[in-house]
Amino acid sequence: MPRSPLALAALATVAVPGLDAFDVRRPAHPGTDFDIAVVVDSARARWVVRAPVHPAAGAALEAEVELLAGLDRAVHDGRLPFAVPAPVGFAHLPEGGRAAVHAEIPGHTLDVAELEPGPGLCASLGRAIAAVHELPTSVVENAGLPVYDAGEYRARRQAEIDEAARTGKVPPTLLRRWEERLEDVALWRFRPTVVHGDLTNERILVRGGEVSGILHWGDASVADPADDLSWLLVAAPPDAADSILEAYQLRRTELIDPHLTERALLAGELALARWLLYGVRSGDEDVVADAVAMLEDLDEHTRTTTADNVWHDEAPTAPVAAVSSYA
Secondary structure (H helix, E strand, O other), X not given: OOOOHXXXXXXXXXXXXXXXXXXXXXXXXXXXXXXXXXXXXXOOOEEEEXXXXXXXXXXXXXXXXXXXXXHHHHHHOOOOOOEOXXXXXXXXXXXXXXXXXXXXXXXXXXOHHHXXXXXXXXXXXXXXXXXXXXXXXXXXXXXXXXXXXXXXXXXXXXXXXXXXXXXXXXXXXXXXXXXXXHHOHHHHOOOOEEEOOOXXXXXXXXXXXXXXXXXXXXXXXXXXXXXXXXXXXXXXXXXXXXXXXXXXXXXXXXXXXXXXXXHHHHHHHHHHHHHHHHHHHHOOHHXXXXXXXXXXXXXXXXXXXXXXXXXXXXXXXXOOOOOOOOO
């Protein structure tokens, strides 16, 4: 049974000594793995309390806590130009595990409609993602989160495609398209970086025309930097995506990755395969039907669009949804 807002507020007062809860509210976008509430104290400061609802979520929270400590240090020394939800206190739960409390980060969820080409929000977003990718990989390694080299990550993608193929629900032409990309060895020559791993507009907070915070770091790893850009090439208008990528490249110190955009587009397509696999594994027929419909739409689009247009000229207009990672 979900914890009530009052129960979560009580946990917050235990986690943060001296916190005098004045009001408590449910968040606008509650999660499925955590009970979440926003607690307002007597000084009108706002705190977010997160309590895991199952052991796997609790284990993920503990790993995320270690990572957030490193990220918070990067915020304070100027390497990250935005805030992260670093916990300031914990409360032990009767069933085991801990609830975590962090100060609410000011800002509103990014609306893709806000993205206009130029030096404003698009540039801020590009710089923010690049700053994550510039962090030392030890930030992730020390938290015990996954670390992949380029070959291992390519093999991981291949395993996803193989599993999706076994469902019999992916159009054969799409499977051949993906296999061709996986067989292109040059495409997979990249330097792995710290990645958020589940970046969408819902994870990004905006205030005053700039990125103010990035949330939900539980899927972070050392992997392909293209993954954090794939949703933008899907969701943002092409001219806005160009501004984001330009700011991103200017902020990176790594030599230009000539196949970054191609891998990002592929990652956007493979997100649909992961959505399908999530539906199959969980037995959710609605999710399976949704994924199949999107895969068929993508197949129709890619069969009527030349490979050069899709992979080299500009972001695709294919109906690929910005799907979170469910693998």
